[in-house]
Amino acid sequence: MTTKRRPQRSRLSRWGEFAIEMLIRACGISAVVFVFGIFFFVIREGWPFLVGDLNLGEFFGSTQWYPDSMSNKRYGALALIAGTVSVTGLAMLIAVPLGLGAAVYVSEFSHGRQKEALKVVIELLAAIPSVVWGFIGLVVLNPLIIDLFDVPVGLNVLNGALLLALMGVPIIVSIGEDALKAVPDSYREAAEAMGATRWQVTWRVLVPAARNGLLAAVLLGVGRAVGETMAVLMATGHAVNLPTSVFDSVRTMTATVAAELGEAARGSDHYCVLFVLGALLFAISFVVNLTADLAIRGVRRR
Amino acid sequence: MVEPRSIVEFRGVTVRYGALTALRDVSLDLRPNEILGIIGPAGAGKTTLLKTLNRTVELIGGAHVAGTVLLDSEDVYRTRDVSRIRRCVGMVAPLPVGLPMSIFDNVAFAPRMAGVRHREDLAEVVERCLRQAALWDEVKDRLDQLGTKLSGGQQQRLTIARALSHDPDVLCLDEFSIAVDPVTTMRIEDVLKELRSTMGILLVTNLVQQARRLADRTAFLLGGELVEVGTTESVFGRSPADRRTFEYVHGMFG
Structure with missing residues (x-):
């Protein structure tokens, strides 16, 4: 039997491949490590209060947030939770239809240079720092809301929600557009060949086919809104208050942590309870993600 | 003898994709109740020809169509309602495209888009089309299942059922047997022979023998030009009008 000469890869190249595989494995695992690490740290800092003086009934049921009172410290976070929920909820009511609508338009109805221009501008919108948004809320939206709705204060739920919506829209648009773009062109062609109009194709075929991606887009938008701090700190009035209308000032959990941690x-x-708030925020985003995951699986199983 | 009125007429159709000319001055007609086979090597413009008929060619960027395409004497490129034109044409792509919805919804898609709402009417259309496509017996108990979970051959019959669901005047098949096993191919061929009594069929195929088995007339395209069209016997016979046809159908090139 003759021995064939086959090209041999050098030892260095094989080692290199091994090293790179290890490196990217480390990158992949690091995400898990960091998430658990952060969770561990936040819980550890809040732990003394969590097992000590925390009164769950007060924490979730009372709006009395007086962490620096000399005589009677009270840690009722209800108003802060309500602040976060109201601002985020209203923001999503505005951002989801706007973002998904824009994603559908950019992906399916715009062409050529208009499409490119839109994408660039929308991505630019995502790049605006949150402190700039807060500034806009303070000096632009504030007087505008006072004038338009004839209310005494323009720094309120509506102001913060508008800012969060504008911050969430570009995320929803760019991820949503990717999701729609990932739907094979053959679906479009097949559906159009059956006499469906552009709109019918989009609504009946493309959106259902891309729903996992669109859901992910919405949830990343929610995640951004829940966690956003600076803009809402500046734009919602920073008043511990259970809102009864969108024109009430509120304070969110994130804004509270940011404003008070330096002084505790x-x-x-006080220091510990702020970390408990952080853990609660963490838990909220965890639940949102988990729900999304389960929803997507439920959709897939069908 | 009076020629029967054609249901489809291509008159001097030229299609360019940017600088590339995919079809050059092709004139061809399809008569009622006939199967017109269209053969030719890859890149001959067969698929493009079909796509000009329902204007899906326009979904391809940079495509430009010149000439006239008549469907039931109506100019396809001058109509105001493209969707209506498309509903007159059933299109079956080379690779089955099961829309990501249930088997029932796949077939009910076109009627629904055209405005049919009643569940009973839709159920009737779905059953008729699935029967016509020889798929009914295999799927009647699982119409709620995702269409994309069917086997390749079943999916191809599903797309045929779907193409029939809007009761087209013309059925276009673009190399339907590529993704299908020989047994299923034979079943579909039998289906086509039956469908011929109710509509005209444009059959693009790479298998020249398939055209020979099914087509009443056969057109030979080469490099975007129509070389010849004639009865299947003459095209496959000893002396077709053009030497290149003879060479192609007898496997000397292509």
Whole structure:
């Protein structure tokens, strides 16, 4: 038997491949490590209060947030939770239809240079720092809301929600557009060949086919809105208050942590309770993601 | 003898994709109740020809169509309602495209888009089309299942059922047997022979023997030009009008 000479890869190249495989494996695993690490850290900082003086009934049921009172410290986070929920909820009511509509338009109805221009501008919108948004809320939206709706204060739920909506829209648009773009062209052609109009094709075929991606787009938008701090800190009035209308000032959980952490003595109850708020935020985004995951699986199983 | 009125007429159709000319001055007609086979090597413009009929060619960027395409004497490129024109044409693509919805919804798609709402009417259309496509017996108990979960051959018959669902005047098949096993191919061929009594069929195929088995007339396209069209016997016979036809159908090139 003759021995054939086959090209041999050098030892270095094989080692290189091994090293790169290890490197990207480390990158993949690091995400898990970081998430658990952050969760562990947040819980650890809040732990003394969590097992000590935390009164769950007060924390979730009371609007009395007086962490620096000399005589009677009270940690009722209901108003803060309500602040986050109201601002985020209203923001999503505005951003989801706007974002999905824009995604459908950019992906299916615009062409050529208009499409490119739209995509660039929308991505630019995503790149605006949140402190700039907060500034806009303070000096542009604030007087506008006062004038338009004839209310005494323009720094309120509506203001914060508009800012969050504008911040969430570009995320929803760019991820949603990717999801629609990923639907094979053959679906479009097949559906159009059966006499469906452009709109029917989009609504009946493309949106259902892309629903997982569109759901992901919406949820990433929600995630951004829940976690956003600076803009809402500046635009919602920073008043601990259970809102009864969109024109009430509120304070969100994130804004509270950002505003108070610097002044709380390390290790004090006040310091710990801010970390409990952080853990709660973490839990909210975890639940949102989990729900999304289950929803997507439910859709797939069908 | 009076020629029967054609249901489809291509008159001097030229299609360009940017600088590339895919079809050059093709004139061809399809008569009622006939199967017109269209053969030719890859890149001859067969698929493009079909796509000019229902204007899906326009979905391809940079496509430009010149000439006239008549469907039931109506100019396809001058109509105001493209969707209505498309509903007159059933199109079956080379690879089955099961829309991501149930088997029932796949077949009911076109009627629904055209405005049919009643569940009973839709059920009737779905059953008729699935029977016509020889798929009914295999799927009648699982119409709610995703269409994309069927086997390749079943999916191809599903797309045929779908193409029939809007009761077209013309059925276009573009190399339907590519993704289908020989047994299923034979079943579909039998289906086509039956359908011929109710509509005209444009059959693009790479298998020249398939055209020979099914087509009443056969057209030979080469490099975007129509070389010849004639009865299947003459095209496949000893002396077709053009030497190149003889060479192609006898496997000397292509």
